[in-house]
Amino acid sequence: MALGSNGQRRRIAVTGGSGKLGRVVVRHLADRGDEVVSLDRTPDPDWDGAFVRVDLTDYGQVAEVLTGIDDRYDRIDAVVHLAAIPAPGLIPNAATFANNITSSFHVYQAAKLANITKIVWASSETVLGLPFDTPPDYLPVDEDVHRPESTYSLVKHLEETMAVQFCRWNPELSMIGLRFSNVMVPADYAGFEDFQDDPTVRKWNYWSYIDARDGAAAVACALDHDQPGADVFVIANPDSVMRTPTAELLAQVAPDVPLRRELGEHEPGLDSTKARTVLGWTPQHSWRDHV
Ligand SMILES: NC(=O)c1ccc[n+]([C@@H]2O[C@H](COP(=O)([O-])OP(=O)(O)OC[C@H]3O[C@@H](n4cnc5c(N)ncnc54)[C@H](O)[C@@H]3O)[C@@H](O)[C@H]2O)c1
Incomplete structure (x- = not known):
């Protein structure tokens, strides 16, 4: 656990702290000793830590929750920004873009x-180019790929670009973008049986996922990573959602996509090597332990 600038416990604001990933992140950070303030427009009834209801589309509210709220807190040391409409097609494109x-x-x-x-x-x-209707130039896909194919993804791409410029304006600023794969919690794993008979069902992300607990651990590693500047990391578990070996899956659905390197027996098509080597992130959970 890192300390804040005043030598006290670091106070971390987590936007989207009531969401599927955010709920796990706030608990992970609190469990390791960080002081956590969850910021969301919807409360999580099961979170008994600090919470401030905020609409992030209102700048006045955001400015206030990050500078301090009356007698609740007077500073924030770091921000974990997870709040968003979390996928394409949930609401109209312009509304996803605007929010x-x-x-x-x-x-x-x-x-x-x-x-x-x-x-x-x-x-x-x-x-990275999901749903890969246009095949990638190579597999496994990594941080060098920028190919948004939806409005939702276009916004993530623009946010990555925005982060580069904010960091250029302030050389002390560190902005780490985590390119999460499809977030799963243990209750989701029973549904993985439905993927097993058809390699095309999850071809849209080349059979990748991220366990929310490992996603939260990646957030913690990124918070502890001191390097200033903007960077991005693919955050996917190193095992696929399939029992069929990846080589067989690729032979069936993507025989013509060049491989940059040999893939492990059950390695998915998203490459999280950079997060493991640079951030020291060690994913520890597998759906295989839950079925
Ligand atoms: N779920 C996935 O598979 C997945 C995959 C990759 C990336 N992500 C990203 O991870 C993040 C978290 O995703 P999630 O699955 O937990 O989503 P979620 O929808 O479960 O949680 C998002 C939270 O953000 C809040 N929120 C949205 N807009 C807000 C606003 N204007 N003001 C205040 N709160 C607002 C919502 O109330 C919600 O609690 C998102 O940025 C999403 O794009 C998710």
């Missing part, structure tokens, strides 16, 4: 106002 890009700009801008120099935020596997 997500506005919220992210407000968080980045208010963090600047509050002199916060550490932001970890949720990008997405979708910027």
Whole structure:
């Protein structure tokens, strides 16, 4: 656990703290000793830590929650920004665009106002070219790929671009974008049986997923990573959602996509090597232990 600038426990604001991933992140950070403030427009009835209801599309509210709220808290040391409409097609495209890009700009801008120099935020596997109707240039796909194919993904791509410029403006700022794969909690694993007979069912992300607990651990590693500047990391578990070996799956559905390197027996098509080597992230959970 890192300490804040005043030598006390680091206080971390988590936007989207009531969401599927955010619920696991706030608990993971609190369990390791960080002081956590969850920021969301919807409360999580099971979270008994600090919570402030906020609409991130309203800049005044964001500026206030990141600079301090009356007698609740007077500073934030780092921001984990997860709040978003979390997938394409849930609401109309323009509404996804407006909510997500506005919220992210407000968080980045208010963090600047509050002199916060550490932001970890949720990008997405979708910027890698999902659903791969156009095959990737190579597999496994990694951080060098920027191919948004939906409005949702376009926003994540624009946020990655915005982060580069915010970091250029402030050389002390660290902004780490985590390109999460499809977030899963243990209750989801029973449904993995439905994938097994057909390699095309999960071809849209080349059989990848991220266990929310490992996603939360990646957030913690990114918070502890001191390097200033903007960077992105693919966050996917190193095992696929399939029992069939990856080589067989690829032979069936993507025989013509060049392989950059040999894949492990059950390695998915998303490459999280960079997160493991640079951030020291060690995913520990597998759906195979739950079925
Ligand atoms: N779920 C996935 O498979 C997946 C995959 C890759 C990336 N991501 C990204 O991870 C992040 C978290 O995803 P999730 O699955 O937990 O989503 P979720 O929908 O479960 O949680 C998102 C939370 O953000 C809040 N929120 C959205 N807009 C807000 C606003 N304007 N003001 C205040 N709160 C707002 C919602 O109330 C919700 O609690 C998102 O940025 C998403 O794009 C998710």
